[in-house]
Amino acid sequence: MKVRCPSCGLVYSSTIPPLCQCGERLAIRYEYDGVEPKLWKGRRPGVWRYMELLPDVPEIVSLSEGGTPLLKSRFGEKLGLNVFLKDETRNPTGSFRDRLATVAVSYGLPHAKNGFVVASNGNAAASLAAYASRAGKEAYAVIPRFIESGKLSQIASLGARIIRYGESVDEGVSYASGLAEGKGLYDITPENNMIGLEGQKTIAFELWEELNPTHVVVPTGSGSNIYSIYKGFSELKEIGVIDELPKLIAVQAEKCSPIASEVLGIEPRVEPTKALALYVKNPLMKELAVEAVTKSRGTAVVVGEDELDLGQKTLAKEGIFAEYASSVVIPALMALREEGYFERDDRIAVIVTSSGLKGQCEESRERFPVGSTKLEILKLLRDGEMYGYEIWEALKKPLRYQAIYQHLRELESMGLIEESRHRGRRVYYRLTERGRLLLEGLGD
Numbered sequence: 001m002k003v004r005c006p007s008c009g010l011v012y013s014s015t016i017p018p019l020c021q022c023g024e025r026l027a028i029r030y031e032y033d034g035v036e037p038k039l040w041k042g043r044r045p046g047v048w049r050y051m052e053l054l055p056d057v058p059e060i061v062s063l064s065e066g067g068t069p070l071l072k073s074r075f076g077e078k079l080g081l082n083v084f085l086k087d088e089t090r091n092p093t094g095s096f097r098d099r100l101a102t103v104a105v106s107y108g109l110p111h112a113k114n115g116f117v118v119a120s121n122g123n124a125a126a127s128l129a130a131y132a133s134r135a136g137k138e139a140y141a142v143i144p145r146f147i148e149s150g151k152l153s154q155i156a157s158l159g160a161r162i163i164r165y166g167e168s169v170d171e172g173v174s175y176a177s178g179l180a181e182g183k184g185l186y187d188i189t190p191e192n193n194m195i196g197l198e199g200q201k202t203i204a205f206e207l208w209e210e211l212n213p214t215h216v217v218v219p220t221g222s223g224s225n226i227y228s229i230y231k232g233f234s235e236l237k238e239i240g241v242i243d244e245l246p247k248l249i250a251v252q253a254e255k256c257s258p259i260a261s262e263v264l265g266i267e268p269r270v271e272p273t274k275a276l277a278l279y280v281k282n283p284l285m286k287e288l289a290v291e292a293v294t295k296s297r298g299t300a301v302v303v304g305e306d307e308l309d310l311g312q313k314t315l316a317k318e319g320i321f322a323e324y325a326s327s328v329v330i331p332a333l334m335a336l337r338e339e340g341y342f343e344r345d346d347r348i349a350v351i352v353t354s355s356g357l358k359g360q361c362e363e364s365r366e367r368f369p370v371g372s373t374k375l376e377i378l379k380l381l382r383d384g385e386m387y388g389y390e391i392w393e394a395l396k397k398p399l400r401y402q403a404i405y406q407h408l409r410e411l412e413s414m415g416l417i418e419e420s421r422h423r424g425r426r427v428y429y430r431l432t433e434r435g436r437l438l439l440e441g442l443g444d
């Protein structure tokens, strides 16, 4: 496989950066005319089922990735929607990044004299560690200071060399390419080398085969996953099996929302979120991610920090233990449904990107306490409207009276409660429909 720059003619073969040296956008393309999706049916599930639309590789390094289940969501039924969960936690190392690693490691083998390197905030590093081991190669993981402890031990246990660099993953991207050059490593960081995105795009092919979705909801950090999925559906369109792309919906944490903010035209925030895999301050693929959303006529959603636990618990009720970064899809669905965004017969696919087994980040946990008091307040309001003092008394907690008002303000800003009426100086609060749905979703 070779990629020729459409503008200056420069040819790339070992690594394919998103942009040519001349600034032109590069794209990996195939012979689309002869592709026959009927052939896929006869092959075993997994990334390599779609080999006509993947790069030629000298040898496939596989741990049987992809072909993940698509589960009907019970929570979706409660919302009156057809929601399906694409359970990427079932991949060999517990995340969608195994799709990236199988293609990037297989393709990169001839170029990986002294091993492989990736800049990652956890999942891609764990994937590379596993696939490089499988190939008998060394793996170097450039990872930021903020990382879940489970991911760290997964990466180390799979034998990768760990280099801590920067606070969020984007800071390590150019460090990784320097390391690759200096040590003779093959760099599979998506921001430096698009080859692995070819593996990630197979999520789109699987969704098309099983559901042919009208919408795909994607937790978004670096933007590489939503862009890969967009590329996959664009290729299906080029082959002629779909007429239009499903609408792609990027979900980010309110605290770190550079991509969603661009789509929504709001002021971005770039603070640490406990959805650590989404903590990418300056995503180099932002433009491509935004293109994926706008060209598919999708949208973006930002999710508050206090909604992450609820998202995780709701997915647990479906039988899936997902990391916080994946749990954003639940509050996002609720917000969109409330806006009346979906039609009843829409087929909504939700990507559950990574397993909760990868652990919490102790460092960030202390800074983001779990919202159990807020949950109790919601439960109290389920039985009818109440005012602040009444709530404070009913909670029977060693809590300062003023703290109640802080909780009420935050619940109100999350759209879970609203003022119902004033009587004198008393302000009564009641649950919104969203708040009610949230409690139902938790089964409390």
Ligand SMILES: [Zn+2]
Residues within 6 Å of the ligand: 005, 006, 007, 008, 009, 010, 020, 021, 022, 023, 024
């Ligand atoms: Zn060029």
